[in-house]
Every structure is written in structure tokens, then in C-alpha cells.
Amino acid sequence: MTTLTQRTAPSTDAASSExxxxxxxxxxxxxxxxxxxxxxxxxxxxxxxxxxxNRARATLVVTTVIEALETVRELRHRILPS
Numbered sequence: 001m002t003t004l005t006q007r008t009a010p011s012t013d014a015a016s017s018e019x020x021x022x023x024x025x026x027x028x029x030x031x032x033x034x035x036x037x038x039x040x041x042x043x044x045x046x047x048x049x050x051x052x053x054n055r056a057r058a059t060l061v062v063t064t065v066i067e068a069l070e071t072v073r074e075l076r077h078r079i080l081p082s
Contacts, residue, residue, distance in 0.1 A: 021080055028076045035072065039065040 042065055046058035 024076075024080055028072060028080075031072055032069065035065060035069050039069070 039062065042058055042061040046055060046062055049055035049058050
């Protein structure tokens with residue numbers, strides 16, 4: 001059993017790091033897709049709102065989802081190299 005303090009060969013470390021980075025990229029992509037779907041539905045609700053109150057609520061959701069997308073983007077840039 002390998003512990004966190006044990007080292008493997010450098011090439012294995014590099015391969016593991018690249019594999020982990022690829023998995024993170026895939027997860028960020030999937031998260032962006034899910035948030036994008038939420039955003040499109042919120043925008044649709046905003047456009048079809050039948051009252052000012054409902055429109056304001058939908059606008060708040062749209063704004064919050066856009067902020068979530070920006071947070072995901074910032075996390076990705078901090079965690080993963082370009």
C-alpha cells in the first residue's frame with residue numbers, strides 16, 4: 001500500500017498529475033454544462049414572466065447563476081494550468 005509520503009518514479013508522478021488534471025478539466029466542463037442549462041432555463045423564465053415580481057425573481061436567479069459560472073471559471077484558472 002502506498003502512502004501519501006511515499007514517492008514513485010518521476011514519470012509516474014507526471015502521468016498521474018496529467019491524468020488528475022484531465023479529470024478535473026472534465027469535471028469543470030460538466031459543471032459548466034449543468035450551470036449553463038440552469039442559466040438558459042432562468043433566462044427563459046425571466047423572458048416569460050407574467051409579473052414584475054416574477055421577472056425580478058428570475059432576474060435574481062440569472063444574476064446568481066452568472067456569478068456561479070464566474071466562480072467556476074476562477075476556480076479552474078487557480079487549480080489548473082492553462
